[in-house]
Amino acid sequence: xxxxxxxxxxxxxxxxxxxxxxxxxxxxxxxxxxxxxxxxxxxxxxxxxxxxxxxxxxxxxxxxxxxxxxxxxxxxxxxxxxxxxxxxxxxxxxxxxxxxxxxxxxxxxxxxxxxxxxxxxxxxxxxxxxxxxxxxxxxxxxxxxxxxxxxxxxxxxxxxxxxxxxxxxxxxxxxxxxxxxxxxxxxxxxxxxxxxxxxxxxxxxxxxxxxxxxxxxxxxxxxxxxxxxxxxxx
Amino acid sequence: xxxxxxxxxxxxxxxxxxxxxxxxxxxxxxxxxxxxxxxxxxxxxxxxxxxxxxxxxxxxxxxxxxxxxxxxxxxxxxxxxxxxxxxxxxxxxxxxxxxxxxxxxxxxxxxxxxxxxxxxxxxxxxxxxxxxxxxxxxxxxxxxxxxxxxxxxxxxxxxxxxxxxxxxxxxxxxxxxxxxxxxxxxxxxxxxxxxxxxxxxxxxxxxxxxxxxxxxxxxxxxxxxxxxxxxxxxxxxxxxxxxxxxxxxxxxxxxxxxxxxxxxxxxxxxxxxxxxxxxxxxxxxxxxxxxxxx
Numbered sequence: 001x002x003x004x005x006x007x008x009x010x011x012x013x014x015x016x017x018x019x020x021x022x023x024x025x026x027x028x029x030x031x032x033x034x035x036x037x038x039x040x041x042x043x044x045x046x047x048x049x050x051x052x053x054x055x056x057x058x059x060x061x062x063x064x065x066x067x068x069x070x071x072x073x074x075x076x077x078x079x080x081x082x083x084x085x086x087x088x089x090x091x092x093x094x095x096x097x098x099x100x101x102x103x104x105x106x107x108x109x110x111x112x113x114x115x116x117x118x119x120x121x122x123x124x125x126x127x128x129x130x131x132x133x134x135x136x137x138x139x140x141x142x143x144x145x146x147x148x149x150x151x152x153x154x155x156x157x158x159x160x161x162x163x164x165x166x167x168x169x170x171x172x173x174x175x176x177x178x179x180x181x182x183x184x185x186x187x188x189x190x191x192x193x194x195x196x197x198x199x200x201x202x203x204x205x206x207x208x209x210x211x212x213x214x215x216x217x218x219x220x221x222x223x224x225x226x227x228x229x230x231x232x233x234x
Numbered sequence: 235x236x237x238x239x240x241x242x243x244x245x246x247x248x249x250x251x252x253x254x255x256x257x258x259x260x261x262x263x264x265x266x267x268x269x270x271x272x273x274x275x276x277x278x279x280x281x282x283x284x285x286x287x288x289x290x291x292x293x294x295x296x297x298x299x300x301x302x303x304x305x306x307x308x309x310x311x312x313x314x315x316x317x318x319x320x321x322x323x324x325x326x327x328x329x330x331x332x333x334x335x336x337x338x339x340x341x342x343x344x345x346x347x348x349x350x351x352x353x354x355x356x357x358x359x360x361x362x363x364x365x366x367x368x369x370x371x372x373x374x375x376x377x378x379x380x381x382x383x384x385x386x387x388x389x390x391x392x393x394x395x396x397x398x399x400x401x402x403x404x405x406x407x408x409x410x411x412x413x414x415x416x417x418x419x420x421x422x423x424x425x426x427x428x429x430x431x432x433x434x435x436x437x438x439x440x441x442x443x444x445x446x447x448x449x450x451x452x453x454x455x456x457x458x459x460x461x462x463x464x465x466x467x468x469x470x471x472x473x474x475x476x477x478x479x480x481x482x483x484x485x486x487x488x489x490x491x492x493x494x495x496x497x498x499x500x501x502x503x504x505x506x507x508x509x510x511x512x513x514x515x516x517x518x519x520x521x522x523x524x525x526x527x528x
Contacts, residue, residue, distance in 0.1 A: 054414060074417040084418055092411035094475075095404070103408050106401055108420035144415075151420055 246488030254483025281442015311435030472519030
């Protein structure tokens with residue numbers, strides 16, 4: 001039995017002749033926040049898509065709590081405790097905000113809720129009766145997070161949740177995500193905003209062209225010549 | 235003049251419920267899969283022949299046939315989904331492939347039906363439900379009409395209760411919204427889609443059993459025309475929105491009746507002119523963009 005919540009071992013994902021993931025390996029412990037950073041097209045979101053079951057891995061292994069989960073569907077993994085947000089959330093616009101969260105609650109019905117009220121946790125208590133179609137993009141992202149939390153994740157995959165938020169909102173969001181980690185949730189966070197990553201993650205993996213080019217602290221990444229060349233700039 | 239107008243409007247609304255039923259199965263499948271089932275009209279045709287054969291050979295009341303067809307078409311729909319749709323969804327261009335594939339299914343059904351039932355147009359006795367005409371505002375509507383309207387309205391109400399009052403219905407509306415978000419919510423999207431496809435064909439079966447009374451003679455090549463009519467109805471209402479289909483059906487029915495009353499020689503093209511106007515003026519359908527998500 002592995003101590004890690006998630007172990008990704010030499011995973012390859014190909015789209016035609018393009019290797020979006022080219023032998024990626026990573027692991028996350030319970031309560032840890034790991035950030036995946038890198039330039040556009042480096043494979044960060046593809047990595048989340050493979051772990052969450054949206055795409056099957058072509059090679060390699062994905063283990064969740066020591067069990068191989070290759071080939072399981074996204075809905076099965078959501079019920080196991082791997083929940084995710086989407087880079088461009090598409091809430092169920094014909095449903096109210098509360099119904100959006102209820103869909104996940106009623107279908108995953110976790111034995112022990114992670115938070116008592118996911119909408120209140122993300123600060124959307126006041127709009128729970130509104131139709132999801134009336135939300136702005138920032139609210140849609142928070143609703144997406146609330147929906148993911150309704151499944152009481154053991155592993156939460158967060159895909160560019162912070163885009164478009166102001167500094168105060170970013171601080172608040174970082175606090176919420178750290179609180180989730182303090183409750184034992186492992187977070188794999190894909191993000192471009194380095195200031196936000198700095199508030200969140202002790203460990204980052206920098207990716208480029210489907211491969212990891214660096215693993216360590218963000219401060220160390222900022223001094224790494226290869227990372228500076230391909231991502232952070234001179 | 236006023237009598238004709240009243241007849242056209244009332245008749246159009248009554249027929250509208252049937253037209254809504256005709257379009258609803260197609261719209262449910264479109265909403266869940268984002269694919270147009272070009273064989274929809276052919277399943278309606280099969281439903282019509284089911285009622286015709288059951289009555290002409292064994293004098294089985296079409297209302298009984300409807301119950302059998304709900305089960306039979308539902309099972310066929312679910313089998314058809316499992317047989318072809320997951321493979322389609324894995325392809326690079328599932329929408330385009332689905333058009334080709336469902337067109338093939340449509341042609342196959344039409345050919346087999348012609349082989350089985352022949353090329354002649356068949357009619358059913360309109361007094362099969364008795365002779366108790368309905369009078370509304372002085373206008374008389376034959377029994378077969380109002381029974382068909384009543385059955386259509388009950389089917390629409392049951393579908394509404396399913397979609398808006400049941401857990402599975404809410405999951406179905408979630409799939410209509412976004413398949414990936416739905417899967418991320420722990421819902422087995424394939425299972426929900428399978429059931430929706432089955433319900434879509436069951437609705438086609440119900441509409442089919444009523445077709446001999448609402449559209450007159452039935453023939454094995456009528457499916458393509460019914461698919462086109464159904465598509466016009468759901469676009470008029472709002473693609474992917476079941477509530478829009480009911481409005482689309484009623485608007486379509488009233489428009490057709492008005493044209494038949496006042497400009498009969500142009501009536502065949504009226505619905506399509508209406509469709510063009512809707513597409514030009516309000517491309518999202520009458521219920522519009524804000525309500526087209528299911």
